[in-house]
Structure formats: structure tokens, C-alpha cells
Amino acid sequence: MTGPIIMKFGGTSVGSADRIRTVAGIVAKAKKQRNVVVVISAMSSVTNTLVSAGRHAAGKNMAGLNRDFKHLQTIHLEAISGLRLDDAAAAGLRTTVEAHLAHLRKLLDSILELGELTPRAHDLIVSFGERISVRLLAQALTAIGVPADPIDAGALIVTSDTFGNAAPHLEESQRQARPIIQELFKKGRIPVVTGYMGATAGGITTTLGRGASDYSATILGYCLDAAAVEIWTDVDGVMTADPKMVSDAHTIGALSYNEAAELSYFGANVLHPLTMVPAARKMIPIWIKNTFNPTHPGTKISGQIHASEYGGKAISILKNVSLITVQGKGMLGVPGVAGRVFGEVARADINVLFISQASSEFNISFIVMHQDGGKAVKILQKAFHQNLTENTIEAVAIQESLAIVAVVGEGMKGHFGVAGRIFTALGDAQINIMAIAQGSSERNISLVISMDDVSEAAQSTHRAFKMGKAKVSL
Ligand code: ASP
Ligand code: MG
Numbered sequence: 001m002t003g004p005i006i007m008k009f010g011g012t013s014v015g016s017a018d019r020i021r022t023v024a025g026i027v028a029k030a031k032k033q034r035n036v037v038v039v040i041s042a043m044s045s046v047t048n049t050l051v052s053a054g055r056h057a058a059g060k061n062m063a064g065l066n067r068d069f070k071h072l073q074t075i076h077l078e079a080i081s082g083l084r085l086d087d088a089a090a091a092g093l094r095t096t097v098e099a100h101l102a103h104l105r106k107l108l109d110s111i112l113e114l115g116e117l118t119p120r121a122h123d124l125i126v127s128f129g130e131r132i133s134v135r136l137l138a139q140a141l142t143a144i145g146v147p148a149d150p151i152d153a154g155a156l157i158v159t160s161d162t163f164g165n166a167a168p169h170l171e172e173s174q175r176q177a178r179p180i181i182q183e184l185f186k187k188g189r190i191p192v193v194t195g196y197m198g199a200t201a202g203g204i205t206t207t208l209g210r211g212a213s214d215y216s217a218t219i220l221g222y223c224l225d226a227a228a229v230e231i232w233t234d235v236d237g238v239m240t241a242d243p244k245m246v247s248d249a250h251t252i253g254a255l256s257y258n259e260a261a262e263l264s265y266f267g268a269n270v271l272h273p274l275t276m277v278p279a280a281r282k283m284i285p286i287w288i289k290n291t292f293n294p295t296h297p298g299t300k301i302s303g304q305i306h307a308s309e310y311g312g313k314a315i316s317i318l319k320n321v322s323l324i325t326v327q328g329k330g331m332l333g334v335p336g337v338a339g340r341v342f343g344e345v346a347r348a349d350i351n352v353l354f355i356s357q358a359s360s361e362f363n364i365s366f367i368v369m370h371q372d373g374g375k376a377v378k379i380l381q382k383a384f385h386q387n388l389t390e391n392t393i394e395a396v397a398i399q400e401s402l403a404i405v406a407v408v409g410e411g412m413k414g415h416f417g418v419a420g421r422i423f424t425a426l427g428d429a430q431i432n433i434m435a436i437a438q439g440s441s442e443r444n445i446s447l448v449i450s451m452d453d454v455s456e457a458a459q460s461t462h463r464a465f466k467m468g469k470a471k472v473s474l
Helices: 017-031 046-058 062-082 087-114 119-126 128-143 170-186 213-223 257-265 273-281 337-347 370-383 385-390 418-428 451-464
Strands: 005-009 036-040 148-151 190-194 197-199 205-207 228-233 254-256 286-290 299-302 314-327 354-357 363-369 395-408 435-438 444-450
Touching (some): 005 017, 005 213, 017 128, 036 128, 046 087, 087 119, 119 128, 170 190, 213 228, 213 273, 257 273, 257 299, 257 314, 257 395, 314 451, 337 370, 354 435, 363 370, 370 395, 395 451, 418 444
Parallel strands (some): 005 228, 036 190, 148 190, 228 286, 254 299
Antiparallel strands (some): 286 299, 314 363, 395 444
């Protein structure tokens, strides 16, 4: 027997009772063909509200906490009323959801009392969004004659104890998940699994990082040797560029795992960047599908490589980044400066998105998200205080309101003139390039430009690589 399909639905896809019923319809149809495992996110806005509630509780802000909690009650209880269940099913579901909300409230009240929110408590609190949404969808499925069971992924996915950003242990998860899921398949039932969360080997709830329900889906795909993982979202698939900026941007039919990973890392919001890792290990194809346009074929992500004419296949843009530059003639040939810079930044938990060092070695530049910029500068000024006084390092400077434009494509590897094509396009559009980096994979060339030039840069590179015309077929 071939493996099941994993169908993952995001927060907007389960954002209201109507939408949950739409999802139930899509799942019921797929179940006629083969075994299905459903993975879902919390209803949209819920995870943000849970994060906020945790903060308000820790800050002893009772009014803020009450506001957040009220929102959580309203959104979930209204969804139950809209599900069109019979009276008994609705009453049963209301009791379950109210019990979850009461448990959540108890946890939040203890945090309010303590005035402290540990990473471990944070993970438990934010997991409630998915714990509740799976119960709504499982009931909606059961109501249309497709028996389904909600499952908290802590029973399936074993992770490290890095709360907030836990790493899955794939082999242990496989051993744990298989018998539980097989048992449900035997009974003809659909498991509806919480995205986002897992648990340590000791059973303590963890989360895999914001937006990680996609990752949960491919982790389960790995564990169950799935035939495919379908990521159902609110767009038709991965596009050549942001259609808000580029009018002839269109859905890409096929991407390799590496292309999809590069694109999601640099701002294409469709997928969590780690989603491709478990799928690629077992060569399981991932499909990006649109819940609101289910007949659109979407984007297939697999191990196959479909190169495009000029090598570049898509443009991804990351806005609101800052360029930090450590500069000084005294750095020339001094070993260890780069190590110190990045060591300090890493210790402060700041993510570096891009690095560039000119061969003159007079400066090291790197990019961080806007909100990390000020902190990075402070840390480096402190760490290099001595050098700054002696003037071996002249300055730690920051430039804000920048964006990274990344041109991505497998075909760029070894393809002559790719960088030239980008520079010519931007030069003709009179766009100033502040820094450049090419990953050694050669699948990605990234440029730093001013935020003011973003639309123009996207349009001119899209045109230069004929991305609007390229029909990438399967
Ligand atoms: N609900 C989680 C979040 O908002 C996970 C996800 O949606 O993928 O980050
Ligand atoms: Mg998402």
C-alpha cells in the first residue's frame, strides 16, 4: 500500500466556521481516494493573541490579559456556533473547548501571579491555539460523515527541549507516530493533528517556531512515508515575484527542494524554511495548494530540477532590514575579527541574514532584521570598545530602511552571465546596490538596496530574466 497524504491547512484556511467547513469538504473528498492525515494551524490571529496574553500576564497587566482572553473565547465559541452541528455535537464540542479555555486561563493566572513567563510555560500557552482548532475541524468532519479524531502532536513528534524553536527527532518521532496513526487508519478514521507543537521525550510541550505548522506536516510525512504532503494556503502557489509589485508575476509549476528553501528563507512567505528538510530526506513531493481555489494545480516542490532559460526562476524580497558595517584600516589582515563579530551577534540571539566582506578587508558588513539592528550595534560597540578607542576599528555603523532582493534558481549554477544580467537590469533602472552576496550553492544571488527601490528592482529583474513569460511546466 502506498503511503497516506498529509494535508496541512494554515490559519486563514481555518479562520472561521465557514472556512473550517470548506476545509472539511476538501478533506472528505481526498479521503475517498486514500488515507489522509490532516495537520492544521491555530485559527488566524489566535497564536498572536496567545503570545500577547502571555506577555500581559508576565507584565502583571490584568486588563490586557482579560482583553486577549476575551478575544480567544469569542473567536472559538463563535466558530462552534457557525459549524452547523446538531445540538448534541455542538454541546459536546462547547464543553471540550471551554475546558481547554479554562485550563489556559489557569495557566495565565499563575503567570500573572508569578510575574514571570519561562520559555517552557510560553510554549505550553501558545500550543492552545492548535489544541482547540483541531477539535473544531475534527468535529466538523465527523458531522459530515467522515469520522475524525483530534490529536495533540506531543503524542507523535519528539523534539529537543529548545523551547520556542525545538528541533524534531525524526527517527524517534517515526517510532512513536506510526502505530498511533496506523491504528486510526485501520478504523477508517482521519487524524487531525496540531501543527506547530511537539513534546520532549519526557512529554513536556514544545513548539517548533512561528509559522512551523508546515514543518509539522513534512515531519509527519517523513514519519509515515507519505505519498505527498499538501500545504493548503491562501495563494495559488509559489509565485515568480510578489504580484503586488510585479503585474505579470505568476505561479511557478515546479520548484526543487533547494529553490523552495532559498525562496522561503528570503521572504517568500508561503512556507516555513525548514519544511523542505524532512521531505527531501525521503523524496516526498510537497504541493502548495489554494484552499480558496482548490482546482488550481498549485506548485509542486520535489527533487526534480527544472531549469529556466536564464537560470533565475523567482525573485524574493525581504523588506525592513539593516546593514551593519564594522570598518577600520586596522582590521586589515588581523585574524579573528570576523569570528568575534559573528560570535557576539550569535550570543545575543540575533539572526544574520547576509554577510559580505570586500577583499580589501577594510570592512565587514552584514544584514539583520530592522528590529535587531540597534541591539547589534550596541553589542559590537561594547565588544570592540578597546579597538574603537585605539582606532584600529573606526566605526560600527548602521544603515536602515533597506531590503534584500534575492534572485533564485537551480539553473543559475554554472550559468554564465547571471550576475551581469542582474546588475545591468538594476543599473538601467538607476538602482544603487549597497552589497552583494552569492551563496556558494550558486542558486541565489542577493543584493541589498534601499527600500525605496524595491518595486522597481523587482520589476526590472523579473523582466530581465523573462520570468513573466517563462512557462515552467511539469
Ligand atoms: N500557529 C502558529 C503560528 O502562528 C504556527 C503556524 O501557523 O504555522 O506561528
Ligand atoms: Mg504559515
